[in-house]
Amino acid sequence: MLVSALILGLLGSLHCVGMCGPIAFMLPVDRSNSFKKVSQIAIYHFGRLLAYSIIGLVFGLLGKSFYLFGVQQQLSIVIGILMIVIIILPYKTISKYNLSKPLYKLISKLKSCSKRARAAPSSTPCGIHTALSCGRR
Numbered sequence: 001m002l003v004s005a006l007i008l009g010l011l012g013s014l015h016c017v018g019m020c021g022p023i024a025f026m027l028p029v030d031r032s033n034s035f036k037k038v039s040q041i042a043i044y045h046f047g048r049l050l051a052y053s054i055i056g057l058v059f060g061l062l063g064k065s066f067y068l069f070g071v072q073q074q075l076s077i078v079i080g081i082l083m084i085v086i087i088i089l090p091y092k093t094i095s096k097y098n099l100s101k102p103l104y105k106l107i108s109k110l111k112s113c114s115k116r117a118r119a120a121p122s123s124t125p126c127g128i129h130t131a132l133s134c135g136r137r
Contacts, residue, residue: 023130047127055131 027044030036066072 020130027126043124044127047124048131051128051131
């Protein structure tokens with residue numbers, strides 16, 4: 001089991017190198033001052049960890065509340081059926097009901113904010129963006 005976890009971790013890191021790496025390279029850091037560089041990178045990682053923590057907290061509270069209400073098993077069956085229906089239905093039928101638009105608006109605001117600004121606080125939105133787009137570890 002330990003070997004399979006190691007292999008899956010190594011294979012998952014290829015995703016991070018190809019997708020998350022370029023996002024980390026575009027981070028606007030001041031390379032002339034080493035203290036600023038370290039602080040900006042630390043703020044970037046703080047934003048990443050903040051986003052992962054909030055996502056974990058939200059889903060943990062949702063899972064605990066579903067468990068407390070006794071609907072966890074029924075909810076998992078309904079979600080499984082919904083996933084099968086989404087695969088079976090054509091894309092054009094599903095695209096009429098765009099439920100992810102608010103999330104994409106938030107991510108695009110974070111992207112534009114991190115591209116525009118060059119100050120240290122812009123590292124936090126860039127870290128949050130990395131967590132939202134590359135949080136598949």
